Amino acid sequence: MEEHRALAERAAELEGRVGRAEVLDARRRALVEELRAAQLRVGAARRKAAPALAKAVQARLADLALAKARIAVEIPPADSDPAGEEVTVLLAANPGSPLLPLAKVASGGELARAMLALRLVLSKAGYTSPPTQIFD
Numbered sequence: 001m002e003e004h005r006a007l008a009e010r011a012a013e014l015e016g017r018v019g020r021a022e023v024l025d026a027r028r029r030a031l032v033e034e035l036r037a038a039q040l041r042v043g044a045a046r047r048k049a050a051p052a053l054a055k056a057v058q059a060r061l062a063d064l065a066l067a068k069a070r071i072a073v074e075i076p077p078a079d080s081d082p083a084g085e086e087v088t089v090l091l092a093a094n095p096g097s098p099l100l101p102l103a104k105v106a107s108g109g110e111l112a113r114a115m116l117a118l119r120l121v122l123s124k125a126g127y128t129s130p131p132t133q134i135f136d
Contacts, residue, residue: 042084043075046083050073050074050087054089057118057121060118069093069110069114072089072099074087091110091114102114
């Protein structure tokens with residue numbers, strides 16, 4: 001009789017685990033949906049801000065001896081990068097040059113000036129950055 005009671009308790013415990021697993025799985029699905037919605041909101045905000053950021057940085061480049069340079073900020077579409085995490089800054093340092101990834105085409109001096117321009121724009125907008133930055 002004791003063994004029967006122990007087995008019944010064990011069966012009830014296991015059934016409870018199945019129910020708990022279902023509750024946890026439903027919670028997980030809800031959190032995944034919340035995360036996706038948050039990613040889409042962040043990505044939309046980044047995509048909306050990208051042109052204004054590029055324009056502001058480009059204006060600062062004029063003060064840093066890159067008056068004819070063009071800058072663009074590229075963020076992939078939401079279907080491939082919902083949160084817009086893969087940001088690429090594009091640079092055309094000379095008139096007639098195509099916009100290409102800054103990290104691949106900028107000389108050391110161009111990179112330093114582009115990063116300084118970005119830092120100036122962001123600091124004016126209230127963002128903080130490290131007190132010292134070295135670009136090599």
